[in-house]
Amino acid sequence: MRTAYTADQIRGAEHELMARLPEGTLMQRAATGLAAVCADLLGRVYGKRVVLLVGSGDNGGDALYAGERLARRGAWVGAVLAGSKTHEAGLAALMRAGGRVVERDALERADLIVDGLVGIGASGALREPYRALVEEANAARGPIVAVDVPSGVDAGSGRVEGPAVRARVTVTMGAYKTGLLVDPGAEHAGTVELVDIGLGAHLPDPDVAALTGADVDVLLPRPGNESDKYRRGVLGVAAGSDTFTGAAVLAVGGALRAGAGMVRYAGPGAPVAQVRAHWPEAVVTELERPSIDDVGRVQAWVLGPGLGTGDWAHEVAAQVLASSVPVLIDADALTLVARDRGLLRRPAPVLITPHAGELARLIRADRDDIEAARLEHARRAAAELGVTVLLKGSTTVVAEESRPVRVNVTGTSWLATGGTGDVLAGVAGALLAQGLSCYDAASCGAFLHGLAGRRAAEGAPLTAADVATAVPAAIRAVTGGGRLS
Ligand SMILES: NC(=O)C1=CN([C@@H]2O[C@H](COP(=O)(O)OP(=O)(O)OC[C@H]3O[C@@H](n4cnc5c(N)ncnc54)[C@H](O)[C@@H]3O)[C@@H](O)[C@H]2O)[C@@H](O)CC1
Ligand SMILES: Nc1ncnc2c1ncn2[C@@H]1O[C@H](COP(=O)(O)OP(=O)(O)O)[C@@H](O)[C@H]1O
Ligand SMILES: [K+]
Incomplete structure (x- = not known):
């Protein structure tokens, strides 16, 4: 498990x-780690031009002492002093090693820029002259190594207000900060290198956590000798409508590929025909009326992809939610519960899987605010609605009350295409049916879906069906030690 912490x-x-x-x-340990990463990136240190952006706090101190080490190895090191004060001992050390104070125009010719403007001591959007320096550094040709956190990214949340450093590498001290794992911050951080300064034993329970392949391996259910299709877990899928047939096909496909013992699909005539044609493995019930009485026993439901939002859909949703098994609520069913929150009052667990627009309707928030502060809004929704929340998007996060938020690190932006969310609903639903909690089903589901997305894309467009097809390869990668990229 990769864990991350707030600035406090x-x-x-x-x-x-x-x-x-x-x-x-601690600062000497930090500077040693930082200088080593810079040296790696430079290849040969001797004769290279390194420009340090130095703010007024200890973040600037880290940069100055790392600059000292690079200067001793023969680099030309110039420090742009941006703050109202400067870490005096750090500056003296740099000078003794042959470094110098320079003006900002040195940025243009730098082979490497070290961002030591602000770290965890920052508050709010960057002020001048930091803002302008960040913009110039981002526009310069040399790569940027951010010290601890890219300046302009809020360490505790990943929020970015105004200009922020776009780092090639972020060298973070002691432990990951939450803002390095959550977009938009994560996107600014580049590759994150952790320098061990000995904090480990002093850290509290983490603010957020990201599963690794090894964690998913431990959590994933496998069939044993005694297994049969019922004991492995049967998933009900209430999805699709005469208008939207594809969502049903994709959700059932995701579920079958993610190891459900059996998938029972229920819907009206048009999606039934499509599901039958694509998935002879599914057990299909054609609904003549909006009733799930004849569907048979299931251990969990996926409710919503392509279901529609009319009276028929509302009746199906009410019946599924009246059952006593866990329910994953996605897509159109999220619109139904946004209109009628009473549907969420049920004794069995609920996992909702909204994107930012759907969550905006559910908790009456602004979509852009949700995208800018994903953690905060996912937490708020979990608390207000009393459910587990998987918030989809550039960083998928899973929130449940009193647990660290789980952040998924496997996705790819190629997943931003129609229908991939339906596949995710099927994958996470199949894990619920196999007995995982909402929290684990959501976070393992997002991990496998993200990995399947990367496998399906390999740097080129994918379709949602490709993602479903790649799910077994993703499972094999975590369970069989296969490659995790
Ligand atoms: N305390 C230590 O011994 C260690 C500290 N470390 C480094 O120290 C950093 C934290 O140092 P500080 O607590 O001094 O804080 P920072 O250096 O992160 O920032 C504080 C300074 O930035 C200014 N500032 C804050 N918000 C600003 C904004 N929006 N625009 C412009 N200026 C702003 C403040 O006025 C203050 O002078 C860590 O991120 C890390 O880099 C590491 O070396 C680990 C060890
Ligand atoms: N920029 C992005 N980077 C990574 N993953 C993304 C990005 N945008 C969307 N995704 C993922 O793609 C899927 C889209 O789901 P959703 O919005 O429900 O679309 P649909 O309803 O068309 O299936 C989600 O798993 C989401 O996390
Ligand atoms: K920084």
Whole structure:
């Protein structure tokens, strides 16, 4: 499990650790790690031009001491002093090693730029002259190594207000900060390198966590010798309508590929014909009226993709939600529950899988605000609605009350195409039917779906059906030690 922390949590841990060590030890550890990453990126250090953007706090101190190390290895190192004050000891060390103070025009010719403007001590959008420097650094040809957090990214949330550094690499000290795992911050961070400064034992429970392949491997159910199709878990899928038939096909496909013992599909005539044609494996019930009485027993339901939002759909949703098994609510069914929140009052678990627009309707928030602060809104929805929330989009996050938010790191923006969400509903639903909790089904489902998306894309457009097809390969990659990219 990769864990991440808020700025306050990191500060608390640093405080405890610093009390036990000679002054300046942590900064020296940080600078050593930072200089090593810079040297790797430069290849040969001797003769290269490194420009440090130095702010007024300890983030600037880290940059100056790393600059000292690079200067000692023969780099030309210039420091742009941007703050109202400067870490004096760090600046003196750089000078002793042959570094110099330079003007901002040195950025243009830099082989490497080190962003030491602000780290976890930042508050709000960057002020001048930092803003302009960040814009110039982003426009320069040299790659940027961000110290701890790209300046302009809120370390605790990933929020970006105004200009922010676009780093090739972010060298983060002691532990991941939440904002490095969640977009838009994650997108600015580039590759994240963690420098161990000894914080580990002092860290509290994490703010967020990201599953690794090994975690998913442990959580994923497998059939045993005693298994049969019923015991493995039967998933009901209430999806599709005469207008939207594809959603039903894709949700059933995702579920079959993710290991459900059996999938029971229920819907009206048109999607029934399509599901039958694509998936002879599914057990199909054609609904003459909006009733699930004849569908048979299931261990979980997926409700909503392509279902429509009229009276028929509402009646189907009400019946599925009146059952005593976990229900994954997606797409049109999210519109139905946004209109009639009473549908969510049920004793069995609920997992909702909205994108930002759907969540906006559910919690009466603004879509852009949700995209800018995904964690905060997913947490709020979980608390307000009393359900597990999988918020889809550039970073998928899973929130449940009193648990760390799980952030998915496997996706690809090629997944931003119609129908991939229906596949995800099927995959996560199949995991629910196999007995995983909503929290685990959602986070493992997002992990496998993201990995399947990468496999299906390989740098080129994919279709939702391709993603479903790639799900077994994604499962094989986590269970059989296959490649995780
Ligand atoms: N305390 C330590 O010994 C360690 C600290 N570390 C480094 O120290 C950093 C934290 O240092 P600080 O607490 O000094 O804080 P920062 O250096 O992150 O930022 C604080 C300074 O930035 C200014 N500032 C804040 N918001 C601003 C904004 N929006 N626009 C412009 N200026 C702004 C403040 O006025 C203050 O001078 C970490 O991110 C990390 O890089 C690491 O070296 C690990 C060890
Ligand atoms: N920029 C992006 N980067 C990574 N994944 C994305 C991005 N945009 C969308 N996705 C993923 O693609 C899927 C789209 O689902 P959804 O919005 O429900 O579309 P649809 O309803 O067409 O299936 C989700 O899994 C979402 O997380
Ligand atoms: K920084």
